[in-house]
Amino acid sequence: xxxxxxxxxxxxxxxxxxxxSLLRDRDAADDLVQDCLERALVRxxxxxTGESPRRWLFTIMHHLFIDQxxxxxxxxxxxxxxxxxxxxxxxxxxxxxxxxxxxxxxALQAISPDRRxxxxxxxxxxxxxxxxxxxxxxxxxxLMSRIARGREELRGLLxxxxxxxxxxxxxx
Amino acid sequence: MIRRDFSERDIHMALDGELPSDERAAYDAxxxxxxxxxxxxxxxxxDRTALRAAxxxxxxxxxxxxxxxxxxxxxxxxxxxxxxxxxxxxxxAVLLVAGGLGGYLAGVDGMGQEDPAEDRLxxxxxxxxxxxxxxxxxxxxxxxxxxxxxxxxLSNRIGLKLVAPDLTANGFQLVGGRxxxxxxxxxxMLLYEDDKGERISLFVTAESAENxxxxxxxxxxxxxxxxxxxxxxxxxxxxxxxxxxxxxxxKSAYGQLLAGLAS
Numbered sequence: 110x111x112x113x114x115x116x117x118x119x120x121x122x123x124x125x126x127x128x129x130s131l132l133r134d135r136d137a138a139d140d141l142v143q144d145c146l147e148r149a150l151v152r153x154x155x156x157x158t159g160e161s162p163r164r165w166l167f168t169i170m171h172h173l174f175i176d177q178x179x180x181x182x183x184x185x186x187x188x189x190x191x192x193x194x195x196x197x198x199x200x201x202x203x204x205x206x207x208x209x210x211x212x213x214x215x216a217l218q219a220i221s222p223d224r225r226x227x228x229x230x231x232x233x234x235x236x237x238x239x240x241x242x243x244x245x246x247x248x249x250x251x252l253m254s255r256i257a258r259g260r261e262e263l264r265g266l267l268x269x270x271x272x273x274x275x276x277x278x279x280x281x
Numbered sequence: 282m283i284r285r286d287f288s289e290r291d292i293h294m295a296l297d298g299e300l301p302s303d304e305r306a307a308y309d310a311x312x313x314x315x316x317x318x319x320x321x322x323x324x325x326x327x328d329r330t331a332l333r334a335a336x337x338x339x340x341x342x343x344x345x346x347x348x349x350x351x352x353x354x355x356x357x358x359x360x361x362x363x364x365x366x367x368x369x370x371x372x373x374a375v376l377l378v379a380g381g382l383g384g385y386l387a388g389v390d391g392m393g394q395e396d397p398a399e400d401r402l403x404x405x406x407x408x409x410x411x412x413x414x415x416x417x418x419x420x421x422x423x424x425x426x427x428x429x430x431x432x433x434x435l436s437n438r439i440g441l442k443l444v445a446p447d448l449t450a451n452g453f454q455l456v457g458g459r460x461x462x463x464x465x466x467x468x469x470m471l472l473y474e475d476d477k478g479e480r481i482s483l484f485v486t487a488e489s490a491e492n493x494x495x496x497x498x499x500x501x502x503x504x505x506x507x508x509x510x511x512x513x514x515x516x517x518x519x520x521x522x523x524x525x526x527x528x529x530x531x532k533s534a535y536g537q538l539l540a541g542l543a544s
Contacts, residue, residue: 117352118344125348126339139345146351151536154543210335213328231297232329233336238299257293260325267328 113153116162117146123234124166130229131174133218145170167234168244171226175245178222216266224259227252232260287311292322296329403506405463406484406517409470410504413459414480414519421457421472431458435469440487441514444541445471446534453481453530481520481527483534487513507531514542 124145128138149156149169156165217225230241231252242252287308294300295308312319413420423431428445436443438460445455453473461468461484468486484506507528508517516538518531 114352118349121344121348121352122340122342125342125344126336129339130336139348143348143351146348147532147536150352150354151539209331213331214335217332229332233333238297253290253293256297257290260293260328264324264328 113156113162117149117166120163120166121146123163124170127167127229127234128170128174130217130233131222131226133214141170141174144173148173164240164244167230167236168246171244172246175222175226212267212270213263216263216270219266220259220262224255224262227255228259228263231256287318289318289321292318292325296322296325401464402484402486402510402515403508403517405461405468405486406470406482406506406508406519407504409461409468409484410480410482410506410519413470414472414482414504420480422459424457425455427457428455435460439467439469439485441485442542442544443469443485444537444544446483446537446541448473448530448534451530451533452476456480479520479522481518481522481530483538484508484517484519485538486515509535 121142124142125138128141128145129135132138132141145166149166152169156162217229220228226245227241227247230236230244231238236244238249238252242249245252247255285304285307291300291308291311295305300308312322423434425431432443432445435458445458448455452475454475456472456474458469458471461470463484463486466486468484471483471485472480473482474480504519504521505524505527506517506519508515510516516535518527518534520527520530522530
C-alpha cells in the first residue's frame with residue numbers, strides 16, 4: 110500500500126469524529142466521510158507532498174458538508190431534517206450516551222452549521238485558529254467570531270435545557 | 282510585562298490556546314478581578330470538556346469496512362451503498378418542503394448567499410437534455426464512431442481537455458456529442474444510451490465561477506441533474522433514472538472526467 114493511502118486510512122477515525130459532530134446520525138456521518146474519501150482519492154494528485162493529510166482531508170470534507178448545508182438551507186428550512194431523521198434511529202448499544210452528552214450533542218446540532226463547524230474544529234479537533242481558518246476558508250476574525258458566538262449559543266441552549274428540567278422537577 | 286485590557290474575546294483565546302504565554306499572568310489576574318468573567322470562563326471550559334467527552338468514543342470505534350475499502354480500492358465502490366445518501370436524503374427532504382413553498386426561502390445566518398451558478402449550469406444541462414435526448418436521428422452532431430475527433434473538437438471548442446467517460450460498466454454506451462451555447466460560454470454535451478434506449482447526457486463547460494462547488498439539483502418533473510462546479514469547470518449529468526442510480530452513474534462520469542482533465 111502506498112504511503113498516501115496509509116496516511117489517509119490513519120485519518121479516518123478523526124474524520125468520523127468530525128462528521129459525527131456535524132451530522133448527528135451515525136450512518137449519515139459515515140456517508141459524508143465516504144464521499145470525502147472518494148473525492149480525496151480522485152484528487153490524490155492535488156495533495157502536495159509535505160501538506161498534512163489531516164488538513165487536506167478536513168478541507169475536502171468541510172466543503173462537502175458546507176456546500177450541502179448551503180444548498181439545503183436556501184431551498185427551505187429543511188436543514189435540520191436529516192438530523193431529526195437521525196434522532197429517530199435507535200442508538201446502537203455501544204453508543205449509550207450520558208444525559209450530559211446527549212444534551213450537549215443536541216445543543217450542538219441546534220446551532221448554525223457555520224458556528225458548529227468552527228467550534229468543533231478548534232474545541233474538539235484541536236486545530237489552531239490559523240489552521241481552522243485555513244480549512245474553513247474564512248479570515249481569522251470571522252473564525253473567532255463564529256467560535257465566540259457558537260460557544261455563547263451552545264451555553265444558552267444548555268441553560269434553557271437545564272431550566273426546563275428544573276421546571277419539570279418543580280412541577281412534580 | 283505587557284499591560285493591556287482584556288475582554289471576553291480573550292476568554293476564548295485562552296481556552297483555545299491562542300493567548301500569548303507572556304500575557305497569561307495578566308489575563309489570570311484580570312479573571313480574578315472580574316468574577317463574572319471568571320464564571321464565564323469556567324462555564325466555557327466545562328462545556329468544552331463535555332463536548333470532548335461526548336465525541337471521544339468515536340475515535341475508539343472500529344472503522345467501518347466500507348470506508349477502508351474506499352481507500353484501499355478493494356471493493357466496487359459503487360456497489361452496495363450509494364454513499365451520497367446523506368445529501369440525497371437532505372435534498373429529498375428539501376424537495377418536499379420546496380414543493381410547498383415555491384422552491385425558495387431565504388437562508389439563515391450567513392448560509393443563504395445566493396449562488397446561482399450551479400442553478401444556471403443545471404438548468405442549461407436539463408434544457409439541452411430535454412431537447413436533444415428526445416431526438417432520434419439528430420441527437421448528436423458527431424457520432425461515437427468518430428470518438429477521437431469528437432473529443433478533440435469539443436476539447437478545443439470549450440477549452441478543456443475532454444475525455445468521454447466510459448460508462449459501459451453502468452450499462453451506458455456513448456452515442457455521440459455536440460457543441461452548445463452555455464450563457465456566454467460554450468458547453469460540450471455527450472449523450473449516452475443503455476440497451477433499453479434510456480438516455481443520459483453529460484454537460485461540461487469551462488465554468489469560470491471560482492469556488493462554487495455545488496452538488497445537486499432536481500427539477501420536480503422531468504429529468505434530474507447531478508452536478509459539480511469546481512475551479513475552471515462545471516459538469517452536470519442529466520437523466521430520468523432512479524435517483525440513486527443517477528448518482529452512481531454521475532459519480533463514475535465525474536471521476537473519469539476529472540482524471541481526463543488532468544491527463
